[in-house]
Amino acid sequence: MSGKNTQVLMKQHPKGWVTEADFEIVARDIPKPGPGQVLVRNIWLSLDPYMRGRMDPVRSYAAHLKPGDMMGGGTVGTVIESNDAALPVGTYVNGMLGWQEYGVATAKELRVLDPKIAPVSTSLGVLGMPGCTAHYGLMALGQPKAGETVVVSAASGAVGSVVGQIAKIKGCRVVGIAGGQEKCDYVVNELGFDACIDYKGPDMHAAFKAATPDRVDVYFENVGGEIMEMVFGRLNGFARVSICGLIAQYNGQPFPFTGMRHVLVNRAKVQGFIISEHMEYWPGAIMEMAGWIKSGKLKYREDVADGLQNAPAAFIGLLKGKNFGKQLVRIGPDKA
């Protein structure tokens, strides 16, 4: 196929907060699929907080990027050239093709999507990595029991919104933490959380205390920083904390945490996890969540940036909590 392939590269390692100057947009040749490969035209790119860690030149759970490397990321697209009879042209596929318009991959690297189950973009959100992250971190690690209090930060986000809704389905009292009244209203009125604390509000600590009269049994941690400090101070005996993300600390501001004493005093369990290491968990979780979507028990919201050229700004906004719902980039039209 002729034409050019727009890609977004990491130009340099960010110093503190990511800026647009840390990225470079280039036009490369469209790759040709080799034997057994298919060429995919990407429709959706997922933007996720974990990508920030890969931009640092330090040890993390994934190889870090070098200047000039293409930004990685989850994508949804359609097969436009195929050397694999199992993936005919027109097939919707989910993969990790990164911040680019076109990519090649083999069937093993792709998941075939059925657009009749749900819009294909959900494979990057509620029925994909963020949804499975929420399900695993809450259910497998947090193990909430009906009547317990579950707290989730970044409550209106792709992960947090699913955590809270599943906890409600399981009969828990659910308290979200989010930035701004609009997000808090959404979380309570649309998603059915019992309460949501606005961390930009006047007295977060008093509001949080009032919203957790029976303290906190399960905490799903997405942000770190001052919010983590606050929630650990309200842990109950035998509390479980899933450390999913520490987005407030991803930009070189290590917030001094003094809450480890609450782990001891409350005999709490604190556990970090990476959902990609639990692939066996995904099919069951996705099937269950697809059922909840169908029955109206599980809602989701997407925040769409248009065009790869806007991906850096959208990513920076995500790190600052400006997105409202799962952050996606529309790379190209759904129909060719």
Next chain:
Amino acid sequence: MSGKNTQVLMKQHPKGWVTEADFEIVARDIPKPGPGQVLVRNIWLSLDPYMRGRMDPVRSYAAHLKPGDMMGGGTVGTVIESNDAALPVGTYVNGMLGWQEYGVATAKELRVLDPKIAPVSTSLGVLGMPGCTAHYGLMALGQPKAGETVVVSAASGAVGSVVGQIAKIKGCRVVGIAGGQEKCDYVVNELGFDACIDYKGPDMHAAFKAATPDRVDVYFENVGGEIMEMVFGRLNGFARVSICGLIAQYNGQPFPFTGMRHVLVNRAKVQGFIISEHMEYWPGAIMEMAGWIKSGKLKYREDVADGLQNAPAAFIGLLKGKNFGKQLVRIGPDKA
């Protein structure tokens, strides 16, 4: 029985570091055993870091002391008056009779000791709460595998020394952290640890890094503060951390911890625990450890202060790491 009963009370809540002025020594009447009770003359008092937490007027896992309350604590003594045929005069008993010469209790509150198995003082150390704490925190929570690296702080202490020796029995590489060359030499030369880092030494961080070439799989945390910060920075993937104590932070200096990102990145599990909530674990652990003592695989060391009047100073020394081995107070002679 006539005569007086020396007791040590908490006179006031400590402000920061405990001082002798926070205690008061009084002489009360010797209590009379009621129906079903026995009168015990205490021989040994155990001094333990957890006692510091009870002196604060804040929420902890145990009720805190009010000014004028007697200091609580584990004791070993002999029955000198008995209203229970199952506990004849002369029986050695372990209980929680506190910082006093004489106490009354029922059989349910006492554990009968057999002086033939081991010196009765060990029921306050290696064959008691500290030993069971070490066994449970290491084996039940840390689950070390042969070849893994186990790190323990306060390595020469009542808990740390047992943690390291069990880890050696299980085939691990064991690195201790202790204060001063004498303690480090003891831990390596007498107890068989592979290495011990002197936190008072010139470059703790470089020494620790050199001693953990394969990073850290299991960390048994007794101290908190700067040492906790350092060890979390060396955690391996899927590391397990048992939070047993944070003695460096017990005196009002909350050390700002920035290591939660290592929990996430390494998918680590951090767990607090209180051994008194796992009483079902004690008999098996004690039996196993008694066997190891008999076969020479498990050694212990006691640091004895003489007389209740010296208990406050010994306790203050314990909080500052001045003790060398299990800190005991000899309240009275073993034989009447």
